[in-house]
Amino acid sequence: MEEEGQRAAVSWDNSTLAPVDRLRSDRAESPTPGLVEGTEPGAGQKSAMFVHAQSFEDLTGETEEEAQTDAELDKSEGESAEDLKVLVSEKAIEDQCNSISTESRSKEEDVSSEAWRSHRKHVFVLSEAGKPIYTRYGTEEALSSTMGVMMALVSFVEAEKNIIRSIHADGCKVVFLTKSPLVLVGVSRTCQSDKELLRELQYIYYQIVSLLTLTQLNHIFQHKQNYDLRRLLAGSEYLTDNLLHRLDRDPGLLLSAVTCLPLASSARDVVSSSLQAAKAKNLVFSILLAGDRLVTLVRKKEQFLHHIDLHLVFNLVGSSSSFREGEGWTPICLPKFNTAGFFHAHISYLEPASELCLILVSTDREDFFNMSDCKQRFLERLSKRSAYQALKEALKSPTYTVAQVGIPELRHFLYKSKSSGLYTSPEFPIMYQSDEEQERLMGLYQDLHSCLHHPSRPLRSFYRCSEAENLFAWVTSGFELYLCFSPLATKALAVSAVNKLLKWIRKEEDRLFILSPLTY
Amino acid sequence: MGENLPRVPGAQLHSSHSPIRTLRAKMVLLGSSGVGKSSLALRFVKDEFKSASPTVGCAYLTRVVHLSDVTLRFEIWDTAGQEKYHSITPLYYRGAHVALVVYDISKRETFARAQMWLNELQKQYIQGSTVMWLIGNKTDLNQERQVSVQEGRALASDKGLLFTETSALSGNQTTELLLALAHRVYEGVGAQQGGLSEWSVTAQAELHHRERFNPVASCCKVGP
Incomplete structure (x- = not known):
């Protein structure tokens, strides 16, 4: 780490020493398609920022994550248990005010209409009891019998000790993903493969987990099988809606990768080292975004962020205007890191009208002022450097032709x-x-x-x-x-x-x- | 709107007095989803209105109010009304000097929810340590009103709190409310020994810088 910091400083002080020269020594000038992983253009020089970043199969395989959940796990588990107690004690309150509507969704659409049927891609989420949790189009209430049928299909095949994966009929693909306690169903008229559709359902599953944690989901459904999860997801449907929109549009979600704001490496190194300097005990990740582009990411040693988790963060920040006014502080589960517990994210824009959004991820829910202080230290440090100007300049041309x-x-x-x-x-x-x-x-x-x-x-x-x-x-x-x-x-x-x-x-x-x- | 809130450029102008102290006052906004907590907070902080997306977790904003003999720095915790965040809200109302319980006058169920918030708060608080205020928001939707002024007032007096109806959209009564809150909290809580902690004076210059550029961001360390 020390060494990395120094190198960044060096390339800053002698900015005439173009980083390209440094690279040429150990990198092939003309890469051939046969070149091995780690030497291709764009390969990081030290370690990768992400966990198993190369693998698209990450999404369909579920093997890796256990390894990196260490000490934090116990702690966050303790915390979520605490949260759950509160949650359970609220049950009494819940019943009093069941009338609280899930209103304000502009999704009023007749589910028997041809227009509803002809949407290119439907996504449904239901509980194992067959209760509707989410639909992309229309309202969940109107679809309770449809979802009942879906659950019946899943259970029917399960009864035979088998798993239903997909149904292909009439130009339509119906894909099932069972992630206890949830069942996700995608109905698509696109020519995407089952695997691609499953990948998208996985994303939706992780979106829900990131709001509630898997521990809480399991806890809720163990206590009350026919719990209406929409109560807890109320007001967050727009996150799922936006994620589905991104899945249709954002190459990053397709490639399991993220894209960066084009920025001279000398400037980026200064931004990164300023962020690196603004550290705190419980700070795990510092992420600087410019819209949907990554400016830099600094992480705790040995802790990696998965690109799915990063995309969920992108989605959260991009979907909500609530971080514009003031500093946001929210629990967030990064499901590829740890499905059991919450991190706590300090989310704020560097300047009121700026595109630059800083996300500081801490393990401690009482850490707001520490994170706020980290942000201030980062800003103070950065604004003294000309790199900040370069960064603002780069924002004007976030892409190239x-x-x-x-x-x-x-x-x-x-x-x-x-x-x-x-x-x-x-x-x-x-x-x-x-x-x-x-x-x-x-x-x-x-x-x-x-x-x-x-x-x-x-x-x-x-x-x-x-x-x-x-x-x-x-x-x-x-x-x-x-x-x-x-x-x-x-x-x-x-x-x-x-x-x-x-x-x-x-x-x-x-x-x-x-x-x-x-x-x- | 701003003329109601005298903006004193700095303590040094009051050279005839001893320097004006800046006290920190923690304010928390509670209530159902969509009743306008964030919009009220934005009125308090910038006197603006923007239609907002649902708050995620909690938003932290600050607003400095200058009274004749003291400056109050409101540290506003604008909580999310969504139920999934309910379990973390005690973090924010714990130790608050001002608790605003907000409902939407055009939605009866938010009024019921406000009563629950009040019950929850009253379990936590000893009278006098916190200024609690019941707020019926969205008077701009008077035609669709479902909760009458009398009902709101009755609930407030029943619980021994203050009551105001506001409109964050039009700005009706919001500035008055903030000023009234400032007076209340200073007279009520601030007068008590150790009621309000002092805010570091050395950061004053920086505060003014922020007030011009970004009244929202803040860097406040715990403790003096």
Whole structure:
């Protein structure tokens, strides 16, 4: 850690010493597709910021998380037990005021209408007793019998000691995910694979867990099987709605990666080290966001943040205006870190109208003033440096055009460095400006992604000509690349573009990626 | 609105007196989801109205009020009304000098909920240590009123608290309320020995800086 800090300082003091030079010594100038994980453009130099960042399969496999939940676990478990006591004692109150409506959802939609049926993707969440918890469209009340049928299907197959995974019928896929005590069902008219749909349901599951913790969920349903969970989720449905919207739009959720604000590495290093300096005993993660882009992330040694947890944080911050006025302080469960307990997040914008949002994650729920103090120290330190100006300047151009890459016929691309869990992508060109077109392009990427990650026949590369564009996807042990060309492009051009693009990314990597993540 | 709140630029202007003390007063806003707690807090702090998304967890804001012989720094904890956060709200009302229980005059069930909050609070507090105030918000929705002024007043007097109807949307009565709160808390709680703790004077300059730029952010350490 010490060493990292020093290096950051060095590159700051001698800003003429371009970080690129430093890199060239130990990195290939012209990366080939065969290059191994950890040396691809965008790979972090020290350790990755994320847990198992490379693996899309993380979402479907459930093996890893136990390892990193250490001492905190006991403590947070103690706390949540305490919370539960309060919760249980409230039961009496609950009954008095059952009339509290879950009002104010502008989802009034006739569930028997054709319009409701024709939505591209429905998502339903229900309890194992068949009680509706969430629906993307319409109201839960109106769907209680539909959800009852869903639960009947699940139980019927379960009775045979089997598990229902999906139903394919009439251009519709129905995917089931049983995550006791919840059941999630996706109904899709898109051509996404079951696995992709399951991945999306997983995200929704984690969204709910992040609000309540799994411990609390289990506790509630153990005590009262037919509990109406909407009571506890009331007022947070918009988070799930927004997450579903993001799943259709945000390449980060598809790639299991996050993207960074393009920023000169000298400036980023100063921001990171200022954040590193503003530490506190219980502080686990400091995250600086610019909108949906990561500026920097500093973590406690040995503690990793999972990209899913980070996306849940992005979703929370991006969906709520409540952090704009004042400093937010909220319990948040980071389910990939620990499903049992809450962290406590201090969330605030650096300046009133700024895009820059600082999230300080602590293990102690009484830590508000300590976190507030950390923020102040960070701001004081940062505002003395010219890097702050550079950062504000960078906010004005949070993205780049594909023209800068200089590859003819290339319209758009996604590039993910597997070892760092970061991806980069230019802004959408003019023909993909509308919402429909962006979602269509994302749909094409999702298709390619499904093919590359097919559970039984994964592909290494894939070229596809369609009416409006030609697409090329390539996955190696180091990176994943998705390219969108105009219909005039040829396969040969696409293949040669890969090398050119990788060279460009290598040249720009210290601006587009976080190469030297810090720990406290 | 601002003219009701005399903005004294600093203690040094009162050179004839001993320097004016700044006392910290912890205020907590409680009530159902969607009754306008955050909007009231925003009125207190910036005298603005914006339609807000539901509060996540809790929001912390500060507002300095200058009275003739003292400056009060309200540290406002704007809690989320959602039930899932209910178990953590005791963290915020513990030790509060001012507790505002808010309901929406156009929604009867929020009034019932307010009564529950009052019952919960009264278990915690000894009379006199906390200024408790019942607030019927959204007088701008007078046409849709479900809770009459009399009912609100009756509940308040029954429980021995003060009562005001406000509109965070129009700003009706909000400034008056804040000033009244300041007087009450200073006369009631502040007069007691150790009632209100003093706020570090050295941070005064910084406070003014913040008041100009960002009255919301704050860096306040626990203790003097």
